[in-house]
Amino acid sequence: xxxxxxxxxxxxxxxxxxxxxxxxxxxxxxxxxxxxxxxxxxxxxxxxxxxxxxxxxxxxxxxxxxxxxxxxxxxxxxxxxxxxxxxxxxxxxxxxxxxxxxxxxxxxxxxxxxxxxxxxxxxxxxxxxxxxxxxxxxxxxxxxxxxxxxxxxxxxxxxxxxxxxxxxxxxxxxxxxxxxxxxxxxxxxxxxxxxxxxxxxxxxxxxxxxxxxxxxxxxxxxxxxxxxxxxxxxxxxxxxxxxxxxxxxxxxxxxxxxxxxxxxxxxxxxxxxxxxxxxxxxxxxxxxxxxxxxxxxxxxxxxxxxxxxxxxxxxxxxxxxxxxxxxxxxxxxxxxxxxxxxxxxxxxxxxxxxxxxxxxxxxxxxxxxxxxxxxxxxxxxxxxxxxxxxxxxxxxxxxxxxxxxxxxxxxxxxxxxxxxxxxxxxxxxxxxxxxxxxxxxxxxxxxxxxxxxxxxxxxxxxxxxxxxxxxxxxxxxxxxxxxxxxxxxxxxxxxxxxxxxxxxxxxxxxxxxxxxxxx
Numbered sequence: 001x002x003x004x005x006x007x008x009x010x011x012x013x014x015x016x017x018x019x020x021x022x023x024x025x026x027x028x029x030x031x032x033x034x035x036x037x038x039x040x041x042x043x044x045x046x047x048x049x050x051x052x053x054x055x056x057x058x059x060x061x062x063x064x065x066x067x068x069x070x071x072x073x074x075x076x077x078x079x080x081x082x083x084x085x086x087x088x089x090x091x092x093x094x095x096x097x098x099x100x101x102x103x104x105x106x107x108x109x110x111x112x113x114x115x116x117x118x119x120x121x122x123x124x125x126x127x128x129x130x131x132x133x134x135x136x137x138x139x140x141x142x143x144x145x146x147x148x149x150x151x152x153x154x155x156x157x158x159x160x161x162x163x164x165x166x167x168x169x170x171x172x173x174x175x176x177x178x179x180x181x182x183x184x185x186x187x188x189x190x191x192x193x194x195x196x197x198x199x200x201x202x203x204x205x206x207x208x209x210x211x212x213x214x215x216x217x218x219x220x221x222x223x224x225x226x227x228x229x230x231x232x233x234x235x236x237x238x239x240x241x242x243x244x245x246x247x248x249x250x251x252x253x254x255x256x257x258x259x260x261x262x263x264x265x266x267x268x269x270x271x272x273x274x275x276x277x278x279x280x281x282x283x284x285x286x287x288x289x290x291x292x293x294x295x296x297x298x299x300x301x302x303x304x305x306x307x308x309x310x311x312x313x314x315x316x317x318x319x320x321x322x323x324x325x326x327x328x329x330x331x332x333x334x335x336x337x338x339x340x341x342x343x344x345x346x347x348x349x350x351x352x353x354x355x356x357x358x359x360x361x362x363x364x365x366x367x368x369x370x371x372x373x374x375x376x377x378x379x380x381x382x383x384x385x386x387x388x389x390x391x392x393x394x395x396x397x398x399x400x401x402x403x404x405x406x407x408x409x410x411x412x413x414x415x416x417x418x419x420x421x422x423x424x425x426x427x428x429x430x431x432x433x434x435x436x437x438x439x440x441x442x443x444x445x446x447x448x449x450x451x452x453x454x455x456x457x458x459x460x461x462x463x464x465x466x467x468x469x470x471x472x473x474x475x476x477x478x479x480x481x482x483x484x485x486x487x488x489x490x491x492x493x494x495x496x497x498x499x500x501x502x503x504x505x506x507x508x509x510x511x512x513x514x515x516x517x518x519x
Contacts, residue, residue, distance in 0.1 A: 001368070001369045001370070002318050002369070003335065003370075004054050004370075005336070006055070006056045006057070006340075006344070007340050007341055008035065008056060008057055010030060010342075011473075013026060014505075014506075016504065025281070025283075027065050027075070029283050031075055032108070033283065033346040033349070034342050034346045036115055037345045039122060039129075040110075042129050043125070044356070046129065046133075050360060053135070053370040054359070057137045057341075059143055060162055060507075061143060063169045067121065079108070081273050082108060083105065083112065084273055085270070086101055086104045086105040089101040089104075089265060089269075089286070090102045090105055092269055097297050099297070123170065135374050137177065139180060140180050141157070143180040144180060144453035145180060145181055145458065146185070148399065148403060149415075150418045154422075154449075155188065157515040159192060159195055161511060175373075175377075176198065176200065181402065181455055182201055182203050182233065182391075183392035184200075184206050186390065189226040189230070193226040193228050198377060201373075202391060203232070204218050204233050206392075210222065210386035210388040210389060213386075215330075216331075220334065221373070221376070222385065222388075231336040231373050233393065234336055237314070240313075240314060251289065251306050253289070255289070255298050260285050261282060304353065307357060315361040315362055318335055318362075319368050322368065330384075331383070402458040406462055407457075407458040414452060417452065422517070424489070424513075425442070425515075437498070440502070441484055445485065446513050448505075450508070450511070456470070457470040458470075
């Protein structure tokens with residue numbers, strides 16, 4: 001059986017104080033290139049009666065942005081600029097360049113039509129797919145790196161608020177919970193169990209080094225002492241889909257991510273479609289990877305032929321491994337394949353089409369039965385009990401990406417902020433009734449801590465992309481924690497400042513600060 005999970009996540013980025021803000025493009029590009037193609041593909045399968053099972057997360061930060069009126073309006077404007085730019089390039093270019101631009105233009109037209117058909121509500125569209133085979137999975141409130149938090153109360157609060165945000169977004173209780181960055185440390189499963197979670201995911205070595213050793217390796221889930229099941233990530237599917245050197249996305253026929261018309265087009269042609277007239281990545285990409293310094297223009301037909309071959313290779317490989325394992329295990333083997341959702345469409349442009357081909361091929365004559373973790377456990381509920389070890393899906397398999405000399409400076413301050421929030425929460429609980437202004441300040445205090453804890457900031461610092469922005473975000477949220485803590489302690493709450501903070505972070509409408517008092 002094959003269980004694919006798509007992890008859809010972006011950090012909360014919203015800057016109403018600027019007419020255009022570069023980092024908001026992360027959301028706009030992901031909507032056009034990943035979320036709309038993926039939802040459209042799944043609905044097409046459902047409407048055609050093609051049976052499928054797949055799991056997907058939408059983190060609370062992403063879900064909040066996908067329903068934020070300001071960001072939705074800005075996305076609409078961004079999409080219209082991109083369509084106009086594609087029209088301009090289709091007129092300016094000739095031959096293969098014009099053909100690539102026309103393809104991009106028609107695709108953008110289809111995405112805009114689908115965006116309007118689903119009422120500009122991607123979470124709502126995903127919720128409607130639950131009856132067709134989609135399992136929706138919860139995640140932590142702001143994708144905080146849970147093993148590196150100082151207080152168990154912080155971990156519990158991130159998990160509890162993630163579950164409640166999932167419930168509010170999709171109207172259902174989650175069976176599964178994606179640990180941010182697939183990062184596990186012993187005891188986290190107990191926090192998941194407290195929220196009624198039935199399963200989570202671990203990287204392969206976190207499971208393979210468990211005590212005792214899992215007798216079925218990663219091909220069957222295990223139960224942890226808390227009763228929460230753990231599915232181990234399949235290394236071969238990860239290599240095929242993730243690996244930049246020899247994985248599928250690096251094929252010469254596929255669209256080149258790093259060549260963008262915002263940089264390629266003459267400035268006088270591109271300027272009308274660039275906010276503030278400054279060159280940047282626009283999402284209009286007209287070249288294929290090619291394999292040479294001089295890139296050829298994108299050939300859609302060739303790319304689809306290659307995607308078909310790669311889908312066949314993937315499914316045939318899964319079928320062969322399942323056949324080999326079938327008689328060796330206590331339960332039917334399951335290949336658990338989790339990926340970032342943004343890989344499909346954004347980083348690997350043909351990814352949604354490849355995934356559709358995989359799902360269709362698996363469903364045809366049940367070549368490779370599809371499942372989701374919850375569905376698998378419903379059918380096979382007896383598994384070995386083990387205690388996994390600390391791990392993540394980051395480079396090296398542990399926590400080095402998020403705990404590196406370039407970003408380690410954030411943790412003493414984050415830990416101090418955790419302790420401050422916990423102390424203030426305990427004081428407020430002991431004092432009994434809380435006035436409205438103080439209640440609002442306590443809730444904003446939690447929001448600021450949560451937003452500072454996002455694992456994205458440490459990752460981006462390590463990666464060297466958006467480093468200054470990430471440092472500024474961490475420092476800014478921590479400064480807000482300190483300022484709000486002083487106001488709450490002194491009883492001098494500045495409602496003008498509080499209103500500004502609330503307006504700038506319309507996220508988690510009613511965070512429960514009392515959870516921090518339970519340390």
